Amino acid sequence: MRRVIFWIGVAIILFVFIFPIAWIFVTSFKGRTDIMVPTRLLFVPTLENYVYEFWKMPLLKEMKNSAIVSVISTIFVMAVSLPAGYSFARFNTGEGHLLFFTLTTRMFPPVVAAIPFFFLFRDLGLLDTHLGLILLYLYFNMSFATFLLYGFFREIPEELEHAAMVDGYGRLSIFRKIIFPLIVPGAAITAVFCLIFAWNEFFFGYIFTRTVARTVSFGLISHWGSVVVQWGPMAVGVIFAILPTLIAGWFMQRFIVRGLSFGAIKG
């Protein structure tokens, strides 16, 4: 009896979290009229929304833009955050103040950064370019990545480095030959989180791009015209906006809580 109640509870929890996501998948195969009848479970599935999204709308281009910007900005973030995280973890650089200041950049209202950068980027010709967005996402993800990597570096025992130092290694070669192989798993987790955050980011993409570099999130909101909402194509857009992150999330499930809590909780 208690088992039954338990499984009913699990079913309710799963229903609440999964049903909306599953339902939007179902909806994407519905034609124009079926969409207005959400309870109609037996309907003729159609690919018209997919055809519309990929041939009439620039969804493919938007996905490519989002991918380019996410990947390159993540590489930049790692180049900045790996050495910095190591320095904070091993030498306590700046006695914690610098690390804390890095963290506070996350508290800035995005608008704080958006206003000045809008004018700066306009003067530099960076509006609606990939590079402009990459730089913004570097700023956006850097504090998070540094903090998470700091936690991973702290788990590497310092004795390893002392041993290497006795063997005559310099600091740089210690970092390259001993620390780096050990940080690869942590760095990979951090990188996937940066990719997810960059892919999901909306505000900067909305303000700083128009046509050339526009992202998936930007494309999503353009279905919402002043006259009609194109529900069907929007469902397709939503699916392709969330599919990559859902897949990443499934494989990362052991690390999601740790990542989102800036490494504070080792779930």
Add this chain to the structure above:
Amino acid sequence: MLNQGDEARIERLPGEFRERRPAWQVLTSEKYIKWFLVIPLLVVLGVFAFYPLFYCLYMSFHEAILIRPPEFLGLDNYRKILHNRLFWNSVGRSASTVVVCVGIEITLGLGIALFLNREFRGQNIVRGLCLLPLMVSPLAMSLMWKYFLEPQFGIVNVMLSWIGFSQVAFLSESGVALYTIMFMEIWKWLPFSIFVFLAALRGLPKDAFEAARVDGASPWFTFKKLTLPMLKPFMMIVILLRVMWLIRLSDPLFGTTQGGAGTEVLDWYIYRIAFIRFDIGEGTTLALIALLMTIIIGAVLFRQLIKALGAAR
């Protein structure tokens, strides 16, 4: 084992024989390596953190609308905003969003975590599925729910009509819309608190609970006197992070109400002033005030977190 002083001495020895070393060697030497490694970070911080801050500080003392050259105003922008009812209304909405969402996420999250805190078949699959809402982008999330909550053919309204309720315009009726936004936020973030608490519950020391059971303590007493105090640091982490994120709430509004129907929270108000009215002077001032508020709240909560961590040890 080497300690700091020894390392420094070893490093200094060869230096006494050579007069000057190439810059690269100096930078990567024992003394400077730690700063050498944070140079990229400092550059990025300099450009991306200080520049906007000083730009906003400068502009906040000026009247700057559209592209007209800024005119010095002194503290007028600050005075105007602090006397503006619209600003305080938006702060109030943000505050109530924070309180309602964090409150529900903590209590419901803890409840569900206690419920799920056992070994059962397929627990990894259930866990993985429950985590998925966290991965959905806030904008896509809001558009999804916009479809489900549509007044005429949204599935929620259809279901409500089955049990005899009349249609609710979840996203356009003022007084309801803000709660709808809160609901969406809770849907997305509840898994976070559930799994933080699950991780915490798994890490609790077993022997203390064993002792309580042997002494015949009731489950409620054990929960109140043992479980809750031990969970407090985790609660503080959830509160700190969620408050910080909820203050910055604006993405779901772009897909749904666009700040209408009584949902103009703080960041949307800033966005409207700065990017729709294009009042840069007032916009930057608002941004600075919002930043200051966030830092103060963040610092207070961070203190509490440190205290809770200290007490738990």
